Amino acid sequence: MAKEEPLLILKDVSKIYKGGNAAISNINLTINKGDFICLIGTSGSGKTTTMRTLNRMIEPTSGEIIYKGQNIHKIDPVKLRKKIGYVIQNIGLIPHMNIYENVTIVPKLLKWPENKKQAKARELIKLVELPENFLERYPAELSGGQQQRIGVIRALAADQDLILMDEPFGALDPITREGLQELVKSLQEDLKKTIVFVTHDMDEALKLATNIVVMDEGKIVQAASPQELLRHPANEFVRKLIGEERMLQARADVTTAAQIMLKDPVSITLGRSLRSAIQLMRERRVDTLLVTDDEDHLKGYIDLESLALDSSNRRATSVSDILNTKIFRITTTTLIRNSADRILKQGLKYVPVVDQNNKLCGIVTRSALVDMVYDIIWGEKNDTAAPTSPALKQGGAQDA
Amino acid sequence: MLDFLNEYGSQLIFKTWEQFYTSALALFFGIAVAVPLGVLLTRAPRTAKIVIGIAGMLQTVPSLALLALMIPLFGIGKLPAIVALFIYSLLPILRNTYIGMEKVDPQLKDSVKGMGMTNLQSIRHVEIPIAMPVIMAGIRLSAVYVISWATLASYIGGGGLGDLIFNGLNLFQPDLIIGGTIPVAIMAIVVDFSLGKLEKTLTPINQRT
Structure with a gap:
């Protein structure tokens, strides 16, 4: 036609x-x-x-x-x-x-x-x-x-x-x-x-x-x-x-994930050992780790729960053995308007953000959403797009 | 009183009728010309000023002089009288028609035009009904003027109740003057009243006051 x-x-x-x-x-x-x-x-x-x-x-x-x-x-x-x-x-x-x-x-x-x-x-x-x-x-x-x-x-x-x-x-x-x-x-x-x-x-x-x-x-x-x-x-x-x-x-309507995501999320590559994974969690005070391959493509995540489960029989040795591949992700161009709802309703603590090639770019945390809502209500022009201390905020969000 | 009616009764009726139809004809032509002209002029506002100005000037010519001026053109008799009265009736009708049409909300005209009404449909179905009370006021005013001025028509041989009044003046017979005047007054009142009734009928149902 x-x-x-x-x-x-x-x-x-x-x-x-x-x-x-x-x-x-x-x-x-x-x-x-x-x-x-x-x-x-x-x-x-x-x-x-x-x-x-x-x-x-x-x-x-x-x-x-x-x-x-x-x-x-x-x-x-x-x-x-x-x-x-x-x-x-x-x-x-x-x-x-x-x-x-x-x-x-x-x-x-x-x-x-x-x-x-x-x-x-x-x-x-x-x-x-x-x-x-x-x-x-x-x-x-x-x-x-x-x-x-x-x-x-x-x-x-x-x-x-x-x-x-x-x-x-x-x-x-x-x-x-x-x-x-x-x-x-x-x-x-x-x-x-x-x-x-x-x-x-x-x-x-x-x-x-x-x-x-x-x-x-x-x-x-x-x-x-x-x-x-x-x-x-x-x-x-x-x-x-x-x-x-x-x-x-209107910012909620037009803000993309890329604008409010925290860059440099805590991640680990597939080949690493569980031991180093636990160490990294301890260092960064987080309970989950995003898992990527060597080219930064997002593969899934591991969390404390699966680590603890495994610790009893100690069969797994590397990250890939306990990898959880079911993960909700959004892309950098996703409008926050469309995803905020899901993040909040599913009780997710954060959502990984990937680019078109599935390369991990950052995460959107609940605290970033709070900042945005705060901005809308109080109209302050604090730039939420570039948080001053990503590590701190990210730690808080990823904490159990 | 009875003597007067006995002597002049038939003459009175005839003269009243004469006066009536002279006025009626003048008014009829006045309406026939002035209403369409007034409507037309709302489509040409610049010409409107000139035309209404001319009609206003004609109005200032003393009535007796206007009647006299008709003699070289139409001779004496009914015709020059009717023409002169017709000219007099024009201005109030023309001006009121123009004002009534002008007063119609331009937004309303714009909206009906935008819906696809032609100029003629807009005038007929929208503008004239809304302007009707104002137009009718002009017609009523003209009617009263024309009826009273028609008395003067007798000067140029137009007949009517003026014959009785002028006879009365010349022969110094006050009963003739009064006998001629009262029917004129009654006629004016009756005509104005009937036109008022007509106005009610012609005015759209919810625009009546």
Whole structure:
């Protein structure tokens, strides 16, 4: 099967107003089906302008926009807009039409039969968990949050697969906003809708987007996934927009094992004798030893328990004889977010970290996790990535 | 009183009817021109200022002078009277239509346009219903003006209750003056009241005050 073509492609799209003021310049963007794109930036950054070129509410001065393989300049704007959902901040419900009429505006324009419109309206009102009799009410009788729910389902009424939203939740209180954010996110995930969402709220963008497009002065500064954006902000502007606090909070999300692991773990090679193993344990005050071959490849571990077991019959002579090969390991690029859970739940005291070639690089201890959590809570910028006394910390962690 | 009605009764009814249909025709054409023009002007705000300015200027021409000015163009009789009254009715309707349409939330217009309504659909289904109370206020104002000014139409041979009033003035018969004036006042009140009823019917159910 051929790779699905992008839903929308923007090629060098610019909008220049009379007098040479460029609202947006040379926007290049590809939007795939099912994407949740957040356009974010300060006021005047061109994010709304970019969004409005997509349904031809603004005609770009140059460049082209391809929608489902077709240049939108060649599609009748009225027909195009009926295929694209549109939600604005002020909701825009028509005050003299009841909720049913409001929801079915586009189906009515498309001349759907009455029973199909009825069925659709009922289906949609259920989707946003409002009672069916709301269909007979007028917009003024609904709260702001309820109105915007209607605003959202109105954009879905004609089965539009692309929905444009211009700061739709900006005027709502935080609790209502959160509910609606979840609604929209589930629409995108469950109904596979593609959403282009304009916001100036970074929390909102990080929460909802699959791709965040940061804009400034009419240009795209960075387009990346939320994780990528947090991990590698392209420049000072992006960093500021994200905010120091959030970067810190997001550290658990983007910190890799390599960043917090202790280097130089206590290890022993396969060929060594048990005697030297015990000696090493005593010296370094640990109860387990990681075992590697001569090229540092991780093979397993030995612990005090198996040593003690063997000491009664003394059959084993070398490390390889009592080697325990069942060992949970992570690689240097593993996100701590994904492994912290397992380390904590399985009661592991530490986890060895290997590189792609299974070479032992270090260990992640519970105390390193504690440091990270401490950082997140207190926001101190102590660099946990390079602990000052690895031997000491490591000893403590490996101690029985 | 009874003597007066006996003598002038049939004339009174005829003149009232004359006054009514002269005013009604002028108002009808006034609405037919000013409402669409007002709507159109919201699509061209710069032209709107000029057009409303011109309509305002026409309004400042003294009514008697305007009626007199019609004579060289249309001669005497009903036609010049109707034309003059029509010109007078334009401004209140035009201005109110324009203001009412302008007052519709631009965000709302943007949203319905974004959903794929054509200009015409937006005007018909969204903007006019919302602007209706303001438009109707302009029409009612014009109606009252036109009915009272139609009295002056008798000067240029337009007939109507003005005939009775001016006769009364010339012959110094106060009963004729009063007999001509009262029906004008009643007519204005009745028409304003009925238009008020019409306004209620035309205004969307939940926009009524």
